[in-house]
Amino acid sequence: MNKKNFGLGVFVIALGFAMFLASLGIKDFAAVGVGATFFPRLASMGFVILGALLIIQVLRKPETTGRETDSSEVADTRKKYYSIVQSIVLIVLFLTLLETLGYIICSALYIFFQILVLANEKKKRYVLYGIISVISSLTTYVLFVRVFQVMIPRGILG
Amino acid sequence: MIVEGIMSVLTVKTISLIFGGTVLGILFGSIPGITVTMGVALFLPITFSMEPVQGLSLLMGLYIGGTSGGLISAVLLNIPGTPASICTCFDGAPLAQQGKAGKALGIGIVFSFLGGMFSLIVLFFVSPWLASVALNFGAYEYFSIGIFSLTLVSTMSGKSFIKGLISALLGFSFTFIGMAPITALPRFTFGFKQLNGGLSLLPILIGLFAVSQLFESSGETEQEVKPIEYSIKGFGFSLKEFVSQKWNFLRSAVIGTGVGILPGLGGAICSVVAYGVAKKQSKYPEKFGTGVIDGIVASETANNASTGGALVPLMTLGIPGDNTTAILLAGFMVHGITPGPLLFENNGVLVYGIFTALVLANIFMIISEFGGMRLFVKVLAVPKHILLPIVITLCVIGSYGLNNRMFDVWTMLFFGVLGFGMKKFDIPSTPLLLGAILGPIIETELRRGLMRSRGSFLPFFTEPISGAILIITILIVLYSALKTFRKASLKKRVQ
Structure with a gap:
């Protein structure tokens, strides 16, 4: 399972829900057509759908056996993230x-x-x-x- | 008006700005890891105090120079200087290794120039016509074009179209911050006064395309850069070789300009498509990748032809054709000019001034690349760990100089981190950028259209132009979804 994409899917869905909640506070008046809340709510729905699609894609893909990472590689990534944080x-x-x-x-x-x-x-x-x-x-x-x-x-x- | 436009550029100051811009652009384009998009973003603040025609001429020089400059490192280092010159590496680098670097460079430069000039001719004739058509566009058409552009970018720019759409939606969502269009009530400001006006485009751009690069390079071991020795005699290739490429050139130029016109698809996609087609149509496809000049011609013609193409939607509709033209859009807006069909009516002199600047930039490009190659190669050797920190300080100046407030600089940093994170998750950043630019257009025009139709969505589909564009959009989505689905089931069957 691609953990990275699975996590991303969960995050995107959460983002959608958070946006929907935030959109409840928008003051709006629109006599005709759609108001200021229309697109934010549409986008929040979009996020939920896309996040779900991403997760479905991850789950549908057959398990691939991951390559073992040796300790020097782990140390390399750690070093890399350390310098990114420093930057x-x-x-x-x-x-x-x-x-x-x-x-x-x-x-x-x-x-x-x-x-x-x-x-x-x-x-x-x-x-x-x-x-x-x-x-x-x-x-x-x-x-x-x-x-x-x-x-x-x-x-x-x- | 045309003569007036040409004359407006023919001053010593403007010509030297174009020349300087072109040379700097080539430098930005040729140094791997520093892109032309970054270059234009960094130099935008300089133009704040200039006349519009001067400022925009400088930016056009950077754009043209940068798009071509990528070929230098592609040939001499086998590293593309810009994403648009990836395909130039395929045949340019093998040719250089065979001791024919001069030939590869010569061909690349000349066909860059020809491709660029071809696309300018198209720009010159197509854009006034398109602008006159677009004058009749109303809310329905603009809404549809906005949706179409955003969909196209999302489905084309990454490996996964779901991630492309997430990126586009994210960009769109950032435009919700601030005053809502038409009713002008603030939303998503979370109590921050600075957010009332929304986020500025420039810090978003600088963050996404320049600052994120620093994080990318952090912790990476930099390789020593050793350009291959070269020498050019004359143009570096024979007349016979030149003539043999005429159909390849024409095809690649048409592909580059055509794909360039499509919103959001930049030089990188143009050159990949042109290279692919050239290989398929060739009598000796098996030789591609071993150092045939056809490959260099296809890639370099197409990526430079994308420049004129990408400017067509920018100048006629206000929709950028690629990342770099998105910054040019910001460059227009800084001077209070909104690109679009009215630009040709209200600012005709400026339009033809820009056309002239583009022609000059192409001429300066070919002259300085042949004349100053030694200099460009020297700069290639400047290590990135020294260049990038300086670039960041320029980013800070640019973001601060926009409104003289720290808030924009923090916005820049936020998008820098976001852009880096997105790269780690393989989410393309171009859709985000287009979402941020097109979001307000889509929202405003939808609401305007609905007011006109008294709340009915039907006219968006029944108006001929708008309806046709929406149907094409739906087809693109269906096609991409089908492609993704097929790929997935194919993989399953294989296993």
């Missing part, structure tokens, strides 16, 4: 501090640490990464703020 945490920190510290400091720090996360097994060249992060942060700032007049949070340096 998400880094971006969340970047966004949280952006308005107080400002773009230049935040992005330089972010680029530096994100390179370290992505470079995982390579030889870490800290000085090079540091130079790259400072230069690219300054260049993008000057380019976007001065030349293209896009607003960016300046923070404590502004």
Whole structure:
């Protein structure tokens, strides 16, 4: 059984029910035709149907004997998910501090640490990464703020 | 109006923007893992402060350059730079390994150019005509076209059409957030004031197509990139070889433009279809995949021909032909311009300005790819772990610059995580994007239509154009369902 698709089916059905419940709170008045609740309810029904279809598809498929995964593969996946979580945490920190510290400091720090996360097994060249992060942060700032007049949070340096 | 449009582009600033856009586009297209969609999304914020014609010219340059740039890495690295150049690898890479990389590149570049120009001619003649037809479209027709486009994308873009539909429905559902059309009452805002206006399209796009890529690359061991040595003399191929490809070219160009016109199906599908047909029609199908030029011609002609095709529904109906044109749609809207049939009446000068920009971009593309190949190959070697973090900071600038609020940046991150999760579950993200764009159109037009028909659904089916489109839509769904069912029972029988 494809557990992934089965779980997805259950999730999609739950999403449909949640949407239906949320749609009960919509204020609506429509003299003719359908109102503001029509499509949300239709979509929630759609989710339930599609989720059910997905589950039926999974159940109808004959069992396939899964290949045994060895321990090195498991360790690899774990490592991979660890770096994905690290990347998400880094971006969340970047966004949280952006308005107080400002773009230049935040992005330089972010680029530096994100390179370290992505470079995982390579030889870490800290000085090079540091130079790259400072230069690219300054260049993008000057380019976007001065030349293209896009607003960016300046923070404590502004 | 046509002359005025051409003149509006012929300024030093606009021409240099197109040139810069094309060169950057080629870079984005050629670096694997960084797509043209990403490139256009990142550069959209730059255009905020520009005149519409300048901003859109820059974006068109990126679009044209990026679609072609994928062939460089396809030939020299055997890795497609963009999804649209997957089929270029099949014959481009073997040819390069035989020491004929210059020939593969030359053919790819020239036929990219020809395919692109072919589709522009079609765009130039078809779109004004289609726009004049679409002027008579009302609520019924727009509703049907919306449903048709969404169905087509859902059934075509993934392996499973159920997952495609889930994705489309999800995209549609995100548009429920904010003011409901017509009655303008807020829904699904969960008490957040920022949600009253709904979600902006740009952060959704950047999240789905750029930020998700970072998570994809996290934890992956990056391979050392070593481009194959090459040399090009002249165009890299003989006149005889060129002439031998004329029917293959024409067929692939027609397929690329035709499939490109269909909403939501981008260059990747175009080139796969064209490659498949070229192989089937060939006198020596067994040689495909070993380094025959026919394969490169089919793939590169078709994916570049999809550019002009994809712009047809965008400019005449406001419905994007692929992911990248979806961002171009956002590019129009940032400047307060709504693409659609009225664009040709109200903004004719801009329309012909864009056409001119597209022609120039194709010319710059062929010149810079022949002239600057050394540079592009150098950039291929820049490691992704250094590029991606910089790309993310540009994503943040772009999302923030839209409305100067952090809310949009958080939206971007949300869709980045969502896009990554969807990839893990094999759910295609293009239907979500189309759902988010077409959702409001479908909902508004249905409600408008029902007001006109006093609550009856019948006219949606009995009006000739609308009815025909809906019937085709139903047929597509039935066909896909049947195909899925057959596949399942076939598998069962085999076992």
